[in-house]
Amino acid sequence: MDLYEYQGKQYFARFGVPTSSGEAADTVAEAVAAADRIGYPVVLKAQVQVGGRGKAGGVKLAANREEAELHAGNILGLDIKGHVTKRLWIEKATDIAREYYVSFTLDRAAKVYLCLVSARGGIDIEEVAATAPDSIARLHIDPLVGLDRAAAAAQVAAAELDEEAREEAADTLVALYRCFVEGDADLVEVNPLVLTTEGHVLALDAKVTLDDDAGFRHPEWTEFVDFGDVDVRERLAKEKGLNYIGLDGSVGIIANGAGLAMSTLDVVNQVGGSAANFLDIGGGANADVMANALEVINTDPKVRAILVNIFGGIVRCDEVARGILTALGRVALASPIVLRLDGTNAAEAHRIIEEAHSDSIVTELTMISAAKAAVEIAASAA
Amino acid sequence: MSIFVDENTRVVVQGLTGSQGRFHGLRNRAYGTKVVAGVTPGKGGQDVEGIPVYDTVEAAVAAEGADASFVVVPPRAAPDAILQAAAAGIRLIVCITEHIPAKDEAYVAALLRRDFGRTRLIGPNCPGVISPGKCNIGITSGDIALPGGPVGIVSRSGTLTYQALHELSQQGVGQTTCVGIGGDPVPGTTFVDVLQAFQADPETLAVMMIGEIGGDGEERAADYIKAEMTKPVVAYVAGVTAPEGRKMGHAGAIVSGSRGTAKAKIEALEAAGVIVAPNPTEAGELMVKVVESLDDGRAAASPRQ
Numbered sequence: 001m002d003l004y005e006y007q008g009k010q011y012f013a014r015f016g017v018p019t020s021s022g023e024a025a026d027t028v029a030e031a032v033a034a035a036d037r038i039g040y041p042v043v044l045k046a047q048v049q050v051g052g053r054g055k056a057g058g059v060k061l062a063a064n065r066e067e068a069e070l071h072a073g074n075i076l077g078l079d080i081k082g083h084v085t086k087r088l089w090i091e092k093a094t095d096i097a098r099e100y101y102v103s104f105t106l107d108r109a110a111k112v113y114l115c116l117v118s119a120r121g122g123i124d125i126e127e128v129a130a131t132a133p134d135s136i137a138r139l140h141i142d143p144l145v146g147l148d149r150a151a152a153a154a155q156v157a158a159a160e161l162d163e164e165a166r167e168e169a170a171d172t173l174v175a176l177y178r179c180f181v182e183g184d185a186d187l188v189e190v191n192p193l194v195l196t197t198e199g200h201v202l203a204l205d206a207k208v209t210l211d212d213d214a215g216f217r218h219p220e221w222t223e224f225v226d227f228g229d230v231d232v233r234e235r236l237a238k239e240k241g242l243n244y245i246g247l248d249g250s251v252g253i254i255a256n257g258a259g260l261a262m263s264t265l266d267v268v269n270q271v272g273g274s275a276a277n278f279l280d281i282g283g284g285a286n287a288d289v290m291a292n293a294l295e296v297i298n299t300d301p302k303v304r305a306i307l308v309n310i311f312g313g314i315v316r317c318d319e320v321a322r323g324i325l326t327a328l329g330r331v332a333l334a335s336p337i338v339l340r341l342d343g344t345n346a347a348e349a350h351r352i353i354e355e356a357h358s359d360s361i362v363t364e365l366t367m368i369s370a371a372k373a374a375v376e377i378a379a380s381a382a
Numbered sequence: 383m384s385i386f387v388d389e390n391t392r393v394v395v396q397g398l399t400g401s402q403g404r405f406h407g408l409r410n411r412a413y414g415t416k417v418v419a420g421v422t423p424g425k426g427g428q429d430v431e432g433i434p435v436y437d438t439v440e441a442a443v444a445a446e447g448a449d450a451s452f453v454v455v456p457p458r459a460a461p462d463a464i465l466q467a468a469a470a471g472i473r474l475i476v477c478i479t480e481h482i483p484a485k486d487e488a489y490v491a492a493l494l495r496r497d498f499g500r501t502r503l504i505g506p507n508c509p510g511v512i513s514p515g516k517c518n519i520g521i522t523s524g525d526i527a528l529p530g531g532p533v534g535i536v537s538r539s540g541t542l543t544y545q546a547l548h549e550l551s552q553q554g555v556g557q558t559t560c561v562g563i564g565g566d567p568v569p570g571t572t573f574v575d576v577l578q579a580f581q582a583d584p585e586t587l588a589v590m591m592i593g594e595i596g597g598d599g600e601e602r603a604a605d606y607i608k609a610e611m612t613k614p615v616v617a618y619v620a621g622v623t624a625p626e627g628r629k630m631g632h633a634g635a636i637v638s639g640s641r642g643t644a645k646a647k648i649e650a651l652e653a654a655g656v657i658v659a660p661n662p663t664e665a666g667e668l669m670v671k672v673v674e675s676l677d678d679g680r681a682a683a684s685p686r687q
């Protein structure tokens with residue numbers, strides 16, 4: 001789960017990471033009231049999960065109430081790379097002396113944690129990584145050892161942060177590490193971490209990705225529920241426990257297993273079509289799961305054909321075939337199904353489908369022939 | 383020969399009395415695997431269709447001589463189960479459990495590295511390991527595997543692993559061992575680990591590798607193949623057209639650069655001399671050709687032993 005900046009800052013605060021105080025607002029009136037309470041000058045920041053919001057006009061400084069009202073009206077509803085701004089974060093303006101970069105993440109290959117710190121934050125850090133990799137200090141952290149104050153101090157020194165920032169930056173690093181580990185975050189990133197003109201260190205931005213698998217030990221995460229920035233079908237699929245991502249094409253995809261679903265997208269693309277979605281129904285494929293998946297895809301007006309690609313290993317193909325027929329009895333489909341069933345008991349499954357004489361199912365034997373058939377149907381129906 | 387497991391492997395199933403553990407444990411036994419014990423704390427003394435259950439792995443090892451473990455327990459219990467098996471001296475642990483928190487996986491990996499250097503963990507979140515005709519630990523259907531080699535399979539994805547087995551078996555090409563390493567952030571066993579084992583195994587003559595987007599395991603595999611591997615490798619990488627997830631932050635890009643995309647993986651593998659197929663079916667067909675050419679070469683060079 002990716003947190004919005006304001007949620008990330010609220011999460012930081014639990015672990016003692018210094019941030020600028022602020023409030024969230026969904027309307028111009030709320031924004032002005034919040035700005036009045038915080039005290040001018042304030043910064044109004046669009047809460048969208050996409051980079052480049054500053055350049056798009058999503059971050060503005062307001063010296064007084066009139067400016068706050070003007071900027072709030074302009075930013076709310078602003079489309080930033082396809083993300084419409086529905087919420088603002090308003091915080092006390094900070095006088096910035098220097099901007100740094102800090103992140104904690106997992107180094108998959110080394111199987112340890114990685115802490116990156118750079119004195120050249122604020123600007124495009126990926127550019128810095130590409131052109132001046134030595135200006136980013138990299139520290140591997142063994143999960144059994146952790147990050148203590150001395151190691152944090154050594155790391156900010158290695159990154160050559162300004163002398164006057166090092167004490168508080170080291171404290172902040174230790175707090176961010178706790179947020180990363182105890183907070184079960186996959187990513188904690190601050191860009192920029194700033195040194196203020198008064199000589200204090202603050203997290204001016206917050207990118208936090210929580211590990212959904214650790215949700216069982218974080219009942220407090222329920223407060224981070226989304227406020228409507230999610231696709232309707234993605235929401236519907238999530239409620240039904242399905243792994244769905246909406247795309248732009250006309251061939252609806254249902255497959256069992258993420259790898260096979262990805263592979264199905266690849267094959268549809270290879271034969272000149274385009275997928276309307278990614279949908280992984282998991283290793284099993286019973287009638288309930290299939291009906292749920294078909295329901296989700298059936299609400300997508302772009303879909304002209306549905307490609308169902310199932311490999312039966314332990315789940316037998318004949319069970320899957322019966323499940324699909326049961327599901328068809330429950331869902332009135334707007335588009336035909338092209339079905340590819342392979343694996344255990346595939347021949348029996350094809351006999352079951354054939355005997356059902358359903359005019360909404362076409363069966364194919366291979367992934368490629370099934371993809372071709374689905375793409376042809378989608379093209380002729382367009 | 384096979385890698386990691388063979389007909390003498392003695393398996394303890396941690397979680398045998400649960401519904402998943404019972405289902406897969408009994409399937410593995412029906413395949414011919416020596417499933418010698420189960421472990422469920424508090425249920426020692428019971429049995430599951432004749433398989434004795436113990437309270438601890440240590441007791442199962444002492445009584446039944448188990449040397450491999452199959453971990454089928456919920457995500458909250460899995461880290462302790464893995465560490466308990468390692469502490470009991472188990473050399474091979476296969477964990478199929480999904481949704482273990484990444485921090486727990488990193489902690490387990492660190493402890494195994496520090497204290498149990500000789501224990502191999504496969505998974506978590508993997509289909510397991512099967513050496514056709516000898517031993518099957520995990521959730522792979524034995525019906526789709528064909529004994530006799532000469533192909534070794536290593537895969538990050540579950541259903542694509544089955545697809546690969548099936549494509550080869552249908553064409554009459556057998557497998558020495560098929561290892562599903564799983565797609566979690568901290569896999570116990572990596573592509574390189576498995577490739578090294580296949581390279582060292584005299585009966586494995588070619589390797590099929592199934593990768594997918596994310597991480598840089600495939601790129602590291604390419605580095606290894608280029609430097610060390612003499613056996614032919616056919617690969618498929620899923621996700622060429624996969625939607626990009628919402629990208630949060632820059633740390634991942636700074637660490638991996640352009641690594642991680644399907645394109646980067648395919649280019650790295652091709653540069654290492656790997657035959658890369660655009661889909662799993664063609665990967666199977668290409669492997670059949672590779673095996674045919676091996677047979678020709680072998681027939682010319684020396685008779686089969």
